[in-house]
Amino acid sequence: MEKQTTVPASYPLTGNALRAACNQTSNRDPVVDFDQQTVDQTARALKERGLLRIVWSDTGRRTLKYHQILDERLGLEPDERALLTVLLLRGPQAPGELRTRTERMHPFADRGEVEACLRRMAERPQPLVRELERRPGQQDRRWVHLLGPVPQPATPVAPVAVDREVVIADGADGRDARVRSSYDAVATTYAEHLVEELGQLPFETWLLDRVIDHAAGEPVVEVGSGPGHVTAYLAEGGADATGIDLSPAMVTEARRRFAQGSYEVGDLRRLSRPRTSFGWAAVLAWYSLIHLAPSEMRDAVAALVRPLAPGGWLVLGMHAGAEVRHLGDWWGHEVDLDFVLHDPAFVVGVVEAAGLVDVEWYVRGPMTNRGETSQRLYVVGRSPN
Numbered sequence: 001m002e003k004q005t006t007v008p009a010s011y012p013l014t015g016n017a018l019r020a021a022c023n024q025t026s027n028r029d030p031v032v033d034f035d036q037q038t039v040d041q042t043a044r045a046l047k048e049r050g051l052l053r054i055v056w057s058d059t060g061r062r063t064l065k066y067h068q069i070l071d072e073r074l075g076l077e078p079d080e081r082a083l084l085t086v087l088l089l090r091g092p093q094a095p096g097e098l099r100t101r102t103e104r105m106h107p108f109a110d111r112g113e114v115e116a117c118l119r120r121m122a123e124r125p126q127p128l129v130r131e132l133e134r135r136p137g138q139q140d141r142r143w144v145h146l147l148g149p150v151p152q153p154a155t156p157v158a159p160v161a162v163d164r165e166v167v168i169a170d171g172a173d174g175r176d177a178r179v180r181s182s183y184d185a186v187a188t189t190y191a192e193h194l195v196e197e198l199g200q201l202p203f204e205t206w207l208l209d210r211v212i213d214h215a216a217g218e219p220v221v222e223v224g225s226g227p228g229h230v231t232a233y234l235a236e237g238g239a240d241a242t243g244i245d246l247s248p249a250m251v252t253e254a255r256r257r258f259a260q261g262s263y264e265v266g267d268l269r270r271l272s273r274p275r276t277s278f279g280w281a282a283v284l285a286w287y288s289l290i291h292l293a294p295s296e297m298r299d300a301v302a303a304l305v306r307p308l309a310p311g312g313w314l315v316l317g318m319h320a321g322a323e324v325r326h327l328g329d330w331w332g333h334e335v336d337l338d339f340v341l342h343d344p345a346f347v348v349g350v351v352e353a354a355g356l357v358d359v360e361w362y363v364r365g366p367m368t369n370r371g372e373t374s375q376r377l378y379v380v381g382r383s384p385n
Helices: 002-006 015-022 036-048 070-074 078-090 095-101 111-122 164-168 172-194 202-215 229-236 248-257 294-305 344-353
Strands: 052-058 062-068 129-131 143-145 219-223 240-245 262-265 280-286 308-320 323-330 333-341 357-364 375-382
Touching: 002 015, 002 078, 015 036, 015 062, 036 052, 078 095, 078 111, 078 129, 078 143, 095 111, 095 357, 111 129, 164 172, 164 294, 164 323, 164 333, 172 248, 172 323, 172 333, 202 219, 202 229, 202 280, 202 308, 202 357, 202 375, 219 229, 229 240, 229 248, 229 280, 240 248, 248 262, 280 294, 294 308, 294 344, 308 333, 308 344, 344 357, 344 375
Parallel strands: 219 240, 219 280, 240 262, 280 308
Antiparallel strands: 052 062, 129 143, 308 375, 323 333, 357 375
């Protein structure tokens, strides 16, 4: 259903194309890795249920292709088809997320149109969707499709209490001093290990490319820019990119390694507007909020939103989870760092409370081949025009 709309030139799908679509790593939850036999067997089962049609293509040789007919069987309107497709791809989602993720399939004017379509599908004699109860930490109710088993929340297990405020037990100034001195100590080694990492991170580069396209040459700032490789990537793509970091040694590394972009020592909580414009087209906090306690997040995000231009984007990257991890040694250097893993629903709530709209968020699993041990959270929000 997705590929029929987004890449009509290659539709219907061959068996190989269908497997590639199933195993796509972006815009999927969960991400799967089906082998060809599983895909072919499932396609035949769908055909027997009248949900898929097999067609033959004569382009030099006869090629078997698959054509879905679920929308015909259900009598779906274009807006219903788009929403149902995204619910099948991504699981339970809020109306705002659905509006963003259906842009390529059907343009909804606003959130109200999405909700009206969802309610229309829910009120059919045989409902296609259902609204779920709001769970703790969620700003909006989510909707789920009813074309298969509805996921039930697991029986809650009493969580182990995590005191994320412990990172500022001796005050925010003390924490800031530890962060600054730790990153100063590892700056050169950190850069040697990570300045080439974007070549191994397809999701992150996809997101950064979206930022470049959105900014269209306008000023963009990365707060917490470290050794400068993300800022340099933005600059190479055509953005007017600036990097700001709390660590003077990191700024020195960035200036030494990258001619693209400009780099300054600064605090993200005191971000000013660009010198050449009345606001930033995008502000990236790329793993720069990972040492903050939850009580500090609202003020920090508000400080990043304040200098955005109308329509500007805030892009957050951080670790997702429910713990605080302490690091005393990093690549052979003595450090004193606490990494705070935040709950995605909490972070999304903070971004929405700051007044941003069209909020979208993504969680990806750890890439163990790179030594990652935490889930990664990315949140994008837009300043109202």
